[in-house]
Amino acid sequence: MSSSINISQVDRIYTDTDGKTVQALKNVDLDIRAGEFISLIGPSGCGKTTLLRLIAGLDKPQSGTLSIDGRRITGVDPERGYVFQQGSLFPWLDIEHNIAYGLRARGQLKQKKAGISEYISMVGLDGFEKSYPHQISGGMAQRVAIARALINEPKALLLDEPMGALDSFTRADLQDKLLELWKGKGTTMILVTHDIDEAIYLSDRIVIMTPRPGKISRVIEVDLPRPRHRGGVEFLAMRKEILELFELAQAQPQPEYNI
Amino acid sequence: MNTATVKLSAPVKESSHERTKAVWNYKNNAYLLLKILLTVSGFIVAIAVNIFFPQKAAVEIKDYVLNIFGLNISLTMNDAYIFLLAALAVFYLAAGLRSWGDKDSRKKYSKNAAFRFALGIALAVWDIGGTKLQLFAQPFFPGPAQVAEAYLADGEYVLQNTLYSLRLYAAGFSCGVLLGVGTGILIGWFPKVYYWVFPILKITGVVPAVAWMPFALTLLPNSFTAAVFLIVICAWFQIAFLTAQGIQSTPKQSYEAARILGSNSADLIFHVAIPHAMPDIFTGITSANAMAFTTLVMSEMLGQPGGLGYYINQSKVWSAYYKVLAAIVIMAVLFSLINHIIGRIQKHTLRWQEGVVKK
Numbered sequence: 001m002s003s004s005i006n007i008s009q010v011d012r013i014y015t016d017t018d019g020k021t022v023q024a025l026k027n028v029d030l031d032i033r034a035g036e037f038i039s040l041i042g043p044s045g046c047g048k049t050t051l052l053r054l055i056a057g058l059d060k061p062q063s064g065t066l067s068i069d070g071r072r073i074t075g076v077d078p079e080r081g082y083v084f085q086q087g088s089l090f091p092w093l094d095i096e097h098n099i100a101y102g103l104r105a106r107g108q109l110k111q112k113k114a115g116i117s118e119y120i121s122m123v124g125l126d127g128f129e130k131s132y133p134h135q136i137s138g139g140m141a142q143r144v145a146i147a148r149a150l151i152n153e154p155k156a157l158l159l160d161e162p163m164g165a166l167d168s169f170t171r172a173d174l175q176d177k178l179l180e181l182w183k184g185k186g187t188t189m190i191l192v193t194h195d196i197d198e199a200i201y202l203s204d205r206i207v208i209m210t211p212r213p214g215k216i217s218r219v220i221e222v223d224l225p226r227p228r229h230r231g232g233v234e235f236l237a238m239r240k241e242i243l244e245l246f247e248l249a250q251a252q253p254q255p256e257y258n259i
Numbered sequence: 260m261n262t263a264t265v266k267l268s269a270p271v272k273e274s275s276h277e278r279t280k281a282v283w284n285y286k287n288n289a290y291l292l293l294k295i296l297l298t299v300s301g302f303i304v305a306i307a308v309n310i311f312f313p314q315k316a317a318v319e320i321k322d323y324v325l326n327i328f329g330l331n332i333s334l335t336m337n338d339a340y341i342f343l344l345a346a347l348a349v350f351y352l353a354a355g356l357r358s359w360g361d362k363d364s365r366k367k368y369s370k371n372a373a374f375r376f377a378l379g380i381a382l383a384v385w386d387i388g389g390t391k392l393q394l395f396a397q398p399f400f401p402g403p404a405q406v407a408e409a410y411l412a413d414g415e416y417v418l419q420n421t422l423y424s425l426r427l428y429a430a431g432f433s434c435g436v437l438l439g440v441g442t443g444i445l446i447g448w449f450p451k452v453y454y455w456v457f458p459i460l461k462i463t464g465v466v467p468a469v470a471w472m473p474f475a476l477t478l479l480p481n482s483f484t485a486a487v488f489l490i491v492i493c494a495w496f497q498i499a500f501l502t503a504q505g506i507q508s509t510p511k512q513s514y515e516a517a518r519i520l521g522s523n524s525a526d527l528i529f530h531v532a533i534p535h536a537m538p539d540i541f542t543g544i545t546s547a548n549a550m551a552f553t554t555l556v557m558s559e560m561l562g563q564p565g566g567l568g569y570y571i572n573q574s575k576v577w578s579a580y581y582k583v584l585a586a587i588v589i590m591a592v593l594f595s596l597i598n599h600i601i602g603r604i605q606k607h608t609l610r611w612q613e614g615v616v617k618k
Binding site: 081084090 | 512513515517518519520521531534611614
C-alpha cells in the first residue's frame with residue numbers, strides 16, 4: 001500500500017511580523033514514486049520541513065499544486081502519516097492509548113483493538129503499554145510516534161527529522177527499525193534530515209535542497225545494494241560527492257607516506 | 260616480566276559490621292512501637308489532666324442525658340471530652356498497627372508521631388488554662404471540655420446546621436464548577452466568545468461574590484437559591500479563567516498531530532485541549548474551593564435561616580463562645596475533608612503527571 005506524490009511549481013512565501021517576506025520554497029518540482037524511500041536534505045532554512053508540511057496538508061502553497069495518486073492535496077488526511085521531530089506524544093495518554101489514538105479518532109477502535117499490541121511489538125515496546133511518555137526515553141518516544149502514525153495504515157509516511165534529537169547509537173538502531181518497517185509495509189517514505197549518512201543509508205533517492213530561496217538543487221539516485229554498509233567504499237564516495245555539493249568537503253592533503 | 264597486582268579487597272570488617280548493626284528508623288519494629296506509644300501518650304496525658312487536675316475555677320458541670328439506641332446515658336462535658344480523646348487515642352493506635360505491614364505508611368506514621376504527641380499536650384495545656392484554672396480571658400477562650408459541651412447541649416441542632424451548610428456548598432460549588440469549566444472551554448476555544456465574554460469575566464470576576472448579596476436576596480425566590488447563586492459566581496470566575504488559560508496554552512503541534520491522526524474539531528476539544536487544560540482546571544477548582552467556603556460562611560452569617568455561619572452568629576448573640584468554637588472545629592474538619600476529596604480526585608485524574616511535577 002503506497003502512493004505516488006506529485007509536486008509541481010510550488011511556491012511558499014512567509015511574511016514575518018515586520019512585514020518582511022521570506023521565500024521558503026521557489027518553483028519546486030518533484031515526483032515521488034510509490035513505495036519509494038526518499039530523503040530531503042539540506043542546511044537549515046532550505047525549506048525541507050516546509051515542503052514536508054505542504055505534502056502533509058498542514059500548510060498550503062501560494063502557487064503550484066501537490067497531489068497524491070492524482071488527487072489534489074487540500075488538507076490533512078490520515079493516509080499521510082506524520083512523525084514530528086520530538087515531543088508530539090500526548091503526555092496525558094499512556095503508550096498504548098497514544099498508539100491507539102488514530103483508531104479512536106477515526107472510530108475504528110472496536111474493530112482493530114486486537115491490532116494495537118501488534119504495533120506495540122512492531123516497534124519493540126512490549127511491557128511499556130501502561131507507561132506515560134515522560135517515563136520513556138527519547139528513542140522510545142520516537143518509536144511510539146512512528147507506531148502511532150503506522151496504525152492508521154498510511155500510504156505515505158512523512159518523517160520530519162525524527163532522529164534529530166537522538167544520540168548516534170539510538171539513531172542507528174531506529175534507522176534499522178525504520179528500514180525493516182518500510183520493507184514490511186511498502187509505504188512511501190519521505191524523510192527530512194540534515195544527516196548525510198542517514199540519507200544515504202536509508203534512501204532510494206536523495207533530494208538536495210539549498211536555501212534563500214528554498215529550492216531543489218539536485219536529486220541523487222542511491223543505487224547501492226541493501227543492506228548498506230556505512231563504512232563501505234561506495235558509501236563513502238557518495239558521502240563525499242554530497243558534501244562537495246554543499247561545498248563542505250575539504251580538499252584532502254596528499255598522504256606523505258604509505259603504510 | 261613484571262605483573263602488577265592490584266588489591267581489590269573490600270573492607271570486609273566494616274561491611275559485616277554494617278550488616279549486623281540494627282537500623283534505627285521506621286523500618287525497625289521497636290522504633291515504630293515507640294512512635295505509636297508516643298502518639299497515644301499525648302492523648303493519655305490530656306485524659307489524665309482532665310481527670311486528675313483539680314477543678315479550681317467555678318465552672319458549672321451539668322449532666323446531659325442522651326438517648327443512644329434506646330439507652331439513657333448521663334454524660335458530663337468532661338465525660339464527652341474524655342470520650343473524644345479516648346476515641347482519638349484508639350484511632351491512632353489502630354492506625355499505627357495498621358501501618359505495620361506497609362513501608363510507606365510506617366514512614367508517614369513515624370513522621371507524624373511528634374506532631375500528634377504535641378497535639379495531645381496542647382489539649383492538656385488548653386484544658387488547664389481554659390476550664391481548670393480559667394487563666395485565659397473568659398468567656399472568649401473556653402476549655403476543650405466546654406467546646407465538647409456544645410455538642411452535648413446542641414448536638415442535633417449543630418448536625419442540622421452542618422447538613423444545611425453541606426447542602427448549600429454542594430449545590431453551589433458543583434454548579435460553579437460545571438459553569439466555570441463550560442464557559443472556560445468556550446472562551447478558550449472560540450475567539451468570538453473570548454472577545455465578548457472574557458472582558459465581562461475579567462471585570463466582574465474581581466468583585467467579591469458577597470457584594471452581590473443585596474441583589475441576590477431581592478431577585479431570587481428564596482435565601483437558599485440566593486446563597487447558591489453567590490457561591491456559583493465566586494467559583495465560576497476562578498475556574499473559567501484558568502480553564503480558558505489551559506485551553507489556550509495547548510501547543511499547536513498537539514493539534515497538528517491529532518488532526519493528522521484523524522481528529523475532527525470536536526475531537527480536538529475533548530481529546531486534546533481539555534486533557535491539556537486539566538492541570539489548570541484543577542488549579543482553578545482548588546482555589547475556587549477556598550473562596551467558596553468563605554462565601555458560604557459569609558452568606559450564612561448575613562442572611563440564611565441555617566448553616567454553620569448562622570449557628571456562629573446566633574451563638575455570638577448569647578456570648579456562647581464555646582459554641583462558636585464548636586462550629587469552627589466542625590468547619591475545620593469538614594472543609595479539610597472536602598479538600599482531601601478534591602485532592603484525591605485531582606491526583607487520580609492527573610496521574611500522568613506523577614514524576615513530572617514536583618509535589
